[in-house]
Amino acid sequence: MSGLISVIIPIYNAEKTLGECLDSIRAQDFTDMEVILVDDGSTDGSAALCDRCACEDVRFKVLHKQNGGLVSARKAGIAAAHGAYTAFADADDCLCPDRISSLFEAAGGSADMVLAGYTGYREGQKDVPDAAVVNEAADGRFGRAEIESLILPCMLCTGRVFQPGVIASVWTKLFRTELLRRALASADEAVTIGEDAVLTYRCLLEADEVVVRNDLTGYRYRIVQTSMTHHGDRRYAFHMAHLFRNLEDTLSEGLASHPQTADAIRGKTEAQILQYELHKLLQGSVANADALSGGNRWRTLREVVRFFGGLGSDPQQSAVLRKAAARKELFEEWQSKAVAALVARKTLSAAIIAIRKK
Numbered sequence: 001m002s003g004l005i006s007v008i009i010p011i012y013n014a015e016k017t018l019g020e021c022l023d024s025i026r027a028q029d030f031t032d033m034e035v036i037l038v039d040d041g042s043t044d045g046s047a048a049l050c051d052r053c054a055c056e057d058v059r060f061k062v063l064h065k066q067n068g069g070l071v072s073a074r075k076a077g078i079a080a081a082h083g084a085y086t087a088f089a090d091a092d093d094c095l096c097p098d099r100i101s102s103l104f105e106a107a108g109g110s111a112d113m114v115l116a117g118y119t120g121y122r123e124g125q126k127d128v129p130d131a132a133v134v135n136e137a138a139d140g141r142f143g144r145a146e147i148e149s150l151i152l153p154c155m156l157c158t159g160r161v162f163q164p165g166v167i168a169s170v171w172t173k174l175f176r177t178e179l180l181r182r183a184l185a186s187a188d189e190a191v192t193i194g195e196d197a198v199l200t201y202r203c204l205l206e207a208d209e210v211v212v213r214n215d216l217t218g219y220r221y222r223i224v225q226t227s228m229t230h231h232g233d234r235r236y237a238f239h240m241a242h243l244f245r246n247l248e249d250t251l252s253e254g255l256a257s258h259p260q261t262a263d264a265i266r267g268k269t270e271a272q273i274l275q276y277e278l279h280k281l282l283q284g285s286v287a288n289a290d291a292l293s294g295g296n297r298w299r300t301l302r303e304v305v306r307f308f309g310g311l312g313s314d315p316q317q318s319a320v321l322r323k324a325a326a327r328k329e330l331f332e333e334w335q336s337k338a339v340a341a342l343v344a345r346k347t348l349s350a351a352i353i354a355i356r357k358k
Contacts, residue, residue: 005033005104006083006177010073014091015045017222022053022060024094024220030101035060036077041067046091071189074170074199078177078184086180088171089219096218103174103216111141112207114174115166116216122223130223134214136165144208144258151212152265155204156197156276164276166204168197171219179203186253194243197276198250205254205265247276 007025011018025035037050037060047064054060063076078086085107087100106114117134136158137151154165183202191198204210251269255262 003032003085003104003109004083005030005100005174006077006081006086007033007035007089007100008038008074008077008081008086009035009089009091010038010040010070010077011042011046011050011091012040012067012073013042013044013046015042015049017092018046018049021089021091021094022049024096025089026053026057027097028095028100029097030104031059033059033100034082036080037062038073038077039064040069040073041065069189069192070195071184071187071191074195075184075187075189078181081177081181083177086175086177087173090171090221092222092224093171094220094222096220099216099218102213102218106211106213106216107174108141108211111174111209111211112176112179113203114211114213114216116172116174116213116219117167118169118172118219118221119217120221120223129220132217133167133221134217135167135212136163137212139212139214142210142212147204147207147210148258148261148265151204151210152269155201156269166200168194168200170196170199171221173200175203179206182206183250183254186250188246191243191246194247198243198246201247202250202254205251205269206257 009021009025014021022037035057037053039047039050039062047062050060050062054062061080063080065073065076074088085104087103089095103114103116106116115135115137117132119132120130122130136154140146142151151166156164156166158165180199180203183199183206187195187199255265255269258265
């Protein structure tokens with residue numbers, strides 16, 4: 001079996017880790033690939049590393065652009081892609097030598113998407129892997145009817161806390177390029193949290209054949225301490241609200257690709273969207289608040305408790321609250337879990353108690 005695969009790597013100020021990432025791509029046992037390095041306006045030595053790699057290996061091409069964010073970089077990459085299939089990698093991660101070939105073989109030339117897993121490695125401990133992370137969806141090859149009955153009902157949320165049926169991260173997947181190109185065309189470049197979810201779930205809604213291979217965990221994800229959830233973001237609620245609006249719009253657009261079953265699928269996905277939103281707001285807000293200090297932490301926690309207590313006055317949060325109110329039993333269940341989870345975080349318990357008294 002032969003065929004070109006495009007591998008897109010968005011890059012922004014990744015000089016310290018980029019060399020190791022590129023070495024792992026060059027070491028792939030699958031050679032029929034083009035590697036598109038999208039330098040998103042880096043100000044360190046990343047651009048020079050990219051140029052040097054392209055000079056040494058004709059499979060690599062470099063796109064230099066002004067900084068526009070992750071979605072913008074992915075759009076630039078897919079516009080330049082020629083492969084029948086496309087895979088992604090982050091500039092601070094690495095791939096095992098058979099990662100691309102195993103995804104390609106799993107696709108079998110007919111699948112629109114291959115859903116795989118990954119293995120996490122903590123910074124400075126690359127030889128000591130965390131447990132592999134896999135999809136809750138079972139292994140198998142699924143046609144459209146099975147996608148609608150087995151994958152879509154649990155893709156965003158299985159019903160268990162913080163547990164989607166399908167990993168959102170695009171770098172755990174192989175996409176048919178045309179499917180990906182359609183999904184990216186309408187992607188909002190202003191989304192800065194949850195970009196992968198919007199793209200992955202849109203593609204799933206349109207796919208006619210999907211392969212799940214949870215045994216493929218050869219993507220080495222670097223767990224670093226520089227993300228928003230470790231450093232905090234005072235605009236977290238705003239970013240979440242923007243993500244939620246985009247996710248809802250994107251899923252609606254995705255349903256249009258299969259109008260004959262759109263109503264049935266919509267019923268399965270609407271409840272999931274609410275659960276996903278509650279998951280993300282709780283999980284991210286707790287981690288985000290824990291990374292902040294002093295007054296910023298208090299303000300973030302007050303926002304979270306008010307949201308789950310039904311006291312939110314922010315219009316962007318109120319839209320989600322109104323949806324939650326329509327499913328009162330579900331909302332009350334999550335409200336109690338949210339408060340319990342927040343109080344359980346011992347570093348925050350004093351602040352939570354104080355906020356709830358105000």
